[in-house]
Amino acid sequence: MIPFSPPYINQNVIDEVVDSLKSGWITTGPKVKMLEDEVSDFIGISNVLCVNSWTSGAIMILKWLGLQEGDEVIIPAYTYSATALAVLHAGGTPVMVDVGNDFNINVNRIEEAITSRTKAIIPVDFAGYPCDYHAIYQIIAKGEVASIFRPTSEVQEKLGRILILSDAAHSLGAIYNHKRVGHGADITIFSFHAVKNITTAEGGAIALNMPSPFSNESLYTSLRMMTLNCQTKDAFTKTKGGNWKYDIIGLGMKINMADINAAMGLSQMREYDKLLNRRKEIFNSYSDALEKYDWVLNPPMKSKGIESSYHLFPLRIKSITEEQRNHIIGEITKLQVAVNVHFIPLPMLSYFKGLGYDIKNYPKATENYEMEISLPIYPQLSDKDVDYIIDSVVMAYNTVMVQV
Numbered sequence: 001m002i003p004f005s006p007p008y009i010n011q012n013v014i015d016e017v018v019d020s021l022k023s024g025w026i027t028t029g030p031k032v033k034m035l036e037d038e039v040s041d042f043i044g045i046s047n048v049l050c051v052n053s054w055t056s057g058a059i060m061i062l063k064w065l066g067l068q069e070g071d072e073v074i075i076p077a078y079t080y081s082a083t084a085l086a087v088l089h090a091g092g093t094p095v096m097v098d099v100g101n102d103f104n105i106n107v108n109r110i111e112e113a114i115t116s117r118t119k120a121i122i123p124v125d126f127a128g129y130p131c132d133y134h135a136i137y138q139i140i141a142k143g144e145v146a147s148i149f150r151p152t153s154e155v156q157e158k159l160g161r162i163l164i165l166s167d168a169a170h171s172l173g174a175i176y177n178h179k180r181v182g183h184g185a186d187i188t189i190f191s192f193h194a195v196k197n198i199t200t201a202e203g204g205a206i207a208l209n210m211p212s213p214f215s216n217e218s219l220y221t222s223l224r225m226m227t228l229n230c231q232t233k234d235a236f237t238k239t240k241g242g243n244w245k246y247d248i249i250g251l252g253m254k255i256n257m258a259d260i261n262a263a264m265g266l267s268q269m270r271e272y273d274k275l276l277n278r279r280k281e282i283f284n285s286y287s288d289a290l291e292k293y294d295w296v297l298n299p300p301m302k303s304k305g306i307e308s309s310y311h312l313f314p315l316r317i318k319s320i321t322e323e324q325r326n327h328i329i330g331e332i333t334k335l336q337v338a339v340n341v342h343f344i345p346l347p348m349l350s351y352f353k354g355l356g357y358d359i360k361n362y363p364k365a366t367e368n369y370e371m372e373i374s375l376p377i378y379p380q381l382s383d384k385d386v387d388y389i390i391d392s393v394v395m396a397y398n399t400v401m402v403q404v
Contacts, residue, residue, distance in 0.1 A: 062090035066153020128309030133184035331396035
């Protein structure tokens with residue numbers, strides 16, 4: 001069986017983790033800071049904070065923003081549940097918007113979703129392909145939009161507009177406006193979950209790009225403290241002789257990343273240019289081989305100033321039903337290739353249906369979902385593996401559709 005998305009673990013990763021174990025220090029310490037610096041250098045953003053997951057990082061940022069009951073956050077309907085759950089956990093209400101043909105939030109539908117209660121927009125870089133952040137900023141700068149903004153916290157008052165918080169769980173290494181993703185939004189959050197391009201088993205990183213009069217350096221310091229229960233000294237600092245005394249200065253969270261996790265990501269980040277290039281090669285191989293079939297809709301890869309991180313290859317098969325898609329997946333699985341579906345739209349999930357969201361309001365999300373099959377894409381795949389996966393998709397399609 002060709003697995004769908006195994007973590008990249010080579011001897012360098014193992015050695016880095018063993019080094020952390022031998023050091024006697026496994027919770028937040030020097031390796032976390034080293035990983036932050038590696039990510040910072042890679043994306044060109046000075047202040048990057050590591051946390052224990054994308055979800056907890058997003059909850060913290062929304063709490064810092066001062067989200068209150070009744071406040072709204074606009075998100076795409078076609079994303080993983082964490083995007084919406086973070087809003088709910090922070091006390092707000094997710095307002096779902098349909099997506100476009102590129103899987104990302106339909107920018108043309110955002111303005112009609114904005115109300116005086118809108119405090120943030122969370123665009124999602126689906127599969128690693130960046131959203132149109134420039135267009136989103138143009139929308140929130142419009143006079144009729146800006147005039148209805150009603151801040152309900154000191155942070156919102158200071159910002160004076162809707163916050164743009166990028167869900168870049170898939171897009172570390174992607175390019176937007178000729179720069180690495182992280183520059184396009186006020187705050188960008190990456191995921192280091194086990195299936196991501198870079199993994200710390202569980203984890204994430206927050207890139208701070210707030211405009212003046214905010215100080216991103218000061219914000220890094222205060223948020224770092226917030227990840228540690230708002231304690232004025234972390235455990236590593238307290239271990240130094242005579243440095244035991246601390247204070248608790250706010251309502252914090254416990255969402256820090258540990259050194260033993262950071263060690264995995266640290267080693268991978270040092271090789272990320274190579275790993276990213278291999279993902280791109282595989283993506284191109286799929287695109288080139290499959291584009292000759294009139295039933296294939298290849299995913300977006302590159303456009304002016306924009307390039308994917310090649311996290312997923314979300315193949316869409318034209319003019320099929322959800323049932324046919326599922327049968328095709330079954331046939332591919334019989335050929336010993338593991339594939340996946342990204343994602344079940346949020347309004348199709350029981351919890352969100354129970355909150356009143358109706359999938360009928362999101363026709364493009366429904367269409368994308370019914371057509372989509374995610375193919376394996378990771379550096380360990382050989383050219384022979386890739387060719388076999390392509391052949392398996394074609395054979396499975398022919399097996400199912402010849403019966404129609």
